[in-house]
Amino acid sequence: MNGFFDIPSDLQNSWPGLIGLHLREALLPVLAGLVLALPLAQLCVRFRWLYPPVLGVTTVLYAIPSLAFFVVLIDYTGQTELTVMTPLAVYSLVVLVPAIVDGVRSVPQETLAAATAMGFGPVRRYAQVQLPIAVPAIVAGLRVAVVSSISLVSVGALIGNQGALGNLLAAAQKYDRPELAANSVITTALLAIACDAALVGLRALLTPWMPRGTRTRRPAVVAE
DSSP states (O other): OTTTTOOOGGGOOOHHHHHHHHHHHHHHHHHHHHHHHHHHHHHHHHSGGGHHHHHHHHHHHHHSOHHHHHHHHHHHHOSSHHHHHHHHHHHHHHHHHHHHHHHHHTSOHHHHHHHHHTTOOHHHHIIIIIHHHTHHHHHHHHHHHHHHHHHHGGGGGGTTSOSGGGHHHHHHHHTTOHHHHHHHHHHHHHHHHHHHHHHHHHHHHHOTTSOTTOOOOOOOOOOO
16 A cells, blocks of 8 residues: 555645546536536427437437547647536436436326416426426436546546546556556545445435335446
8 A cells, every 4th residue: 555645746636636626527517417408308308309319419429439529629628627527518418318308207297287287387397396206317317427427537637637536547657656546446436436325315315205225227328
């Protein structure tokens, strides 16, 4: 363990600093993706013909390798965090949009009819009835998106040390210090596990009506 937490000075961050940077670069894109996915999913629910092309576009964008995304963006955003976070926000849509659409569509028609009879308009019905009931499906999508984003942040090490904990992988090779690579892999894995556990706790908090032990199927997404 000697040197495990001894971070090279050229990374301009301590170990806790790299963790904070990694979380910022991983979670902000997912949050941005969620903000975009919520209205987009509602449009897909309301206009069913819109769902297949939206899903097709998000799938095609997800298939673009992150390095190719970086090459395109770097001329406009430079070697910055934004260059790393933009593709991650786009990638999150391929998980979040279907999760929200499936969750919202699972709301019983009787519930929607009751909300309409109480005077709920489309926006209020979506925000106060459909989304709360769809929380388990939404959180399942968030779990996949967050874990995927945490793993992909490390690729940013290839564009000017913007990979947070992934920068330790490059440093391990540069300084012939394998313990730095171990630090990167172990810490990234622990962050993913901790964030996943936090989302499970959030789901339990937001859905007190669900029996304990109820499991929601998580969407299957192949990591890049």
